[in-house]
Amino acid sequence: MTRLPSFNSSQRLRQMHNVLSEAYGPQHWWPARTRFEVIVGAYLTQNTAWKAVERSLANLRAAGTLSLARMRSIPAKELQELIRPSGFQTRKAPALKAFITFLDAEFHGSLDAMAAAQTEPLRARLLALPSVGFETADAILLYAFGHAVPVADEYLRRIAERHRLLSPAPARNPSGYQSLVQLTTAAFASDPESARPLLYNEFHALTVAVGKAHCSRVANCAGCPLADDLLFTGEGKRRYVLQNDSSLVSASACQSKH
Ligand code: SF4
Numbered sequence: 172m173t174r175l176p177s178f179n180s181s182q183r184l185r186q187m188h189n190v191l192s193e194a195y196g197p198q199h200w201w202p203a204r205t206r207f208e209v210i211v212g213a214y215l216t217q218n219t220a221w222k223a224v225e226r227s228l229a230n231l232r233a234a235g236t237l238s239l240a241r242m243r244s245i246p247a248k249e250l251q252e253l254i255r256p257s258g259f260q261t262r263k264a265p266a267l268k269a270f271i272t273f274l275d276a277e278f279h280g281s282l283d284a285m286a287a288a289q290t291e292p293l294r295a296r297l298l299a300l301p302s303v304g305f306e307t308a309d310a311i312l313l314y315a316f317g318h319a320v321p322v323a324d325e326y327l328r329r330i331a332e333r334h335r336l337l338s339p340a341p342a343r344n345p346s347g348y349q350s351l352v353q354l355t356t357a358a359f360a361s362d363p364e365s366a367r368p369l370l371y372n373e374f375h376a377l378t379v380a381v382g383k384a385h386c387s388r389v390a391n392c393a394g395c396p397l398a399d400d401l402l403f404t405g406e407g408k409r410r411y412v413l414q415n416d417s418s419l420v421s422a423s424a425c426q427s428k429h
Pocket residue numbers: 330333334381385386390391392395396397398399401424425
C-alpha cells in the first residue's frame with residue numbers, strides 16, 4: 172500500500188514556506204519607507220485592514236507627521252484626526268505617544284539604540300506598553316529592528332488549524348499565539364541563525380499573501396499553492412493512502428469557515 176511520507180508539523184511548515192516562496196516570489200516587506208513608519212504601521216494595523224492604514228499613513232505624511240520629532244510634538248487630538256481612517260484612534264494615538272515617551276526615557280529618543288537592545292528584554296518592555304500585544308511587539312522587533320522573531324497572525328492561525336498542524340488547534344489567545352511562534356521557530360531551527368530574520372520576514376509576508384488570496388474566513392483551496400499539504404490532514408491522508416492520487420485533495424478539508 173502506498174503510504175504518505177512522514178513529516179512532522181514543523182517540517183511541513185518549512186516546506187510551505189518553500190512552496191509559497193516559489194509561487195509568490197520575494198515579498199519585500201514591510202511596506203514602509205523608514206523604520207519609524209514600520210512602527211507606526213504596526214500600531215495602526217491592529218484590528219484594521221491595511222488599506223485603511225494606508226489612508227492614515229497618507230494623512231500623516233501629508234501633514235509632515237511621519238517623523239519622531241513631529242509626532243512627539245503634535246497634540247494628541249490632532250494625531251487622532253490624522254489616523255482616524257484606521258479606526259480606534261482614541262486608543263492608537265495615545266499608544267503611539269506612549270511608545271515615543273518610552274523611547275525617549277529608555278533610549279534617549281534613539282531607534283538605533285532600541286534596535287541594539289537584547290531581544291527578549293526588549294520584547295517584554297514593548298509588551299508592557301499600552302495597546303501592544305504579541306503581534307505588534309513581534310512585528311516591531313522583526314520588521315523595524317531586524318531581530319530574529321517570528322510573527323504570527325490570523326492567517327497563520329487559520330493555516331495551522333485547517334492543515335491540522337497543531338493539536339489542539341491554536342486559539343485566538345496568547346497561548347495560541349505562542350504555539351504558532353513555537354511552531355514557526357521549530358520550522359526554521361535548522362536554518363543558519365544569520366538567515367532567520369529574513370526567513371521570518373518573508374514567511375510572515377507569504378502567509379499574508381496566501382491568506383488574502385485563498386485562506387480568508389472561507390477557505391478557497393482551488394489553486395492554492397498549499398493545497399497539496401492537505402494530504403497530511405486526516406481526510407486527505409486517507410484518500411492518498413487509498414488511491415495515491417494527489418488530485419483527490421479532500422474537498423471537505425477546504426470548506427471550513429472560521
Ligand atoms: S486555502 Fe485551503 S489549501 Fe490554501 S492555505 Fe487555506 S486551507 Fe490550505
